[in-house]
Amino acid sequence: MLTGSLVALxxxxxxxxxxxxxxxxxxIDWHLEEGSDAIGIVGTTGEASTVDLAEHCDLIGAAVRCCAGRAPVIAGTGANSTAEAIELARRARQLGADYSLTVVPYYNKPTQEGMYRHFRAIAEAVDMPHILYNVPGRTVAGxxxxxILRLADIPNIVGIKDASGDIPNGADLLRRAPADFAVYGADDPSALALMFLGAHGIFSVTANVAPRLMREMNQAALDGDVAYANAINRRLFPLHQQLFVESNPIPVKWALAQMGAIGQGIRLPLTTLSPAGQAAVRAAMEEAGIASATAAR
Incomplete structure (x- = not known):
């Protein structure tokens, strides 16, 4: 089972x-050096909604080649069209991705039965491990x-990325889920709480700028070292919050640009971080002690 710090790159x-x-x-090289346990490519943070099919596949292929077996690649393959999601998952498998990450269909607001049939169709069509992605703040329907438990009975649906931030609901899922079905927190401010309840790792935006600390926090939680995990989380908590001061990935891309890791590019309808947002993110970076950090150049 995949565990630990899974960066939403x-x-x-x-x-x-x-x-x-x-x-x-x-x-990617920097993340692997810093200890990230898996690379999530072309997800929400990776601006999947603004790249075309060829670019989507090029990004997955680049991540697979760069990782070269050093860490698993989790390829975003979600779509609100079941046929398109199947095609993206097929491409990801052909390109060598280790997992597909498939989001609840957005905009068309399917019923629970519609969601079940959507994910079952993908799993039956593409023979690879699939991770579900529940993010009702973006998809409206959750x-x-x-x-989720019906889908967990399908052999190649192996886990869920839970970005709901609903800890009681997550506790219920963890209580009822099969032992071989992984639950990952994906709401940075609340994800450690889910880890303490038995989650298997964190899909993190914060890990983009603090990969080593997120890796250490995840490992401490998995090892039962509550005090150390909490200490790291307290240090990072302002980042957990301020990296969402505007729509993700606007703040985190600005932060990485300040670290010299990437340029300023972002695609419309997303825009660059506002001056007020910059002040908030800068202060959070300074509090975490990473404002002057430099990623691989």
Missing amino acids: VTPMHDDGTLDFASLERL MSNDT
Whole structure:
């Protein structure tokens, strides 16, 4: 079972919005050096909604080649069209991704039965490990625990990325889930609480700028070292909050640019971080002690 710190990686772009593969490779190398346990590519933080199909596949392929077996690659393959999600998962498998990450269909607001059939169709069509992704703040419709548990019975649906931030609901899921079904926290401010309840790791935005600390926090939680995990979380908590001061990934891409890890590129309809947002993120970086950190160049 995949455990630990799973970074929801940004997609570096040049100032004109074109993809910056050289920076992506440097960023992945840095994450692996810092201990990230897996690389999540072309997810929400990776601006999957603004890249076309060819770019989507190019990003997955680049991540697979760069990781070269050093860490698993989790490829974002979600879509609100079941046929498109199946095609993306097929491409990810062909390109060598280790897992697909498939979000609840957005905008069309499917029923719980519709969600079940959507994810079952993907799993039946593409023979690879699939991780569900529940983020009701973006998709509006969210999966119920009963639906998740139905899907957990499908052999190649192996876990869920839970970005709901609903700890009681997460506790119920962890209580009822099969032992071989992984639950990952994905709401940075509340994810450690879910770890203490038995979650298997964290899909993190904060890990983009603090990979080693997030790795240490996850490992401490898995080892039962509550005091050390809490100490790291307290240090990072302002980042957990301020990296969402504007729509993700606006703040985290600005922070990485300040660290010299990537350029300023971001695609419309997302915009660069506002001056007020910059002040908030800068203060959080300073409190975490990483404002002057330098990622791989």
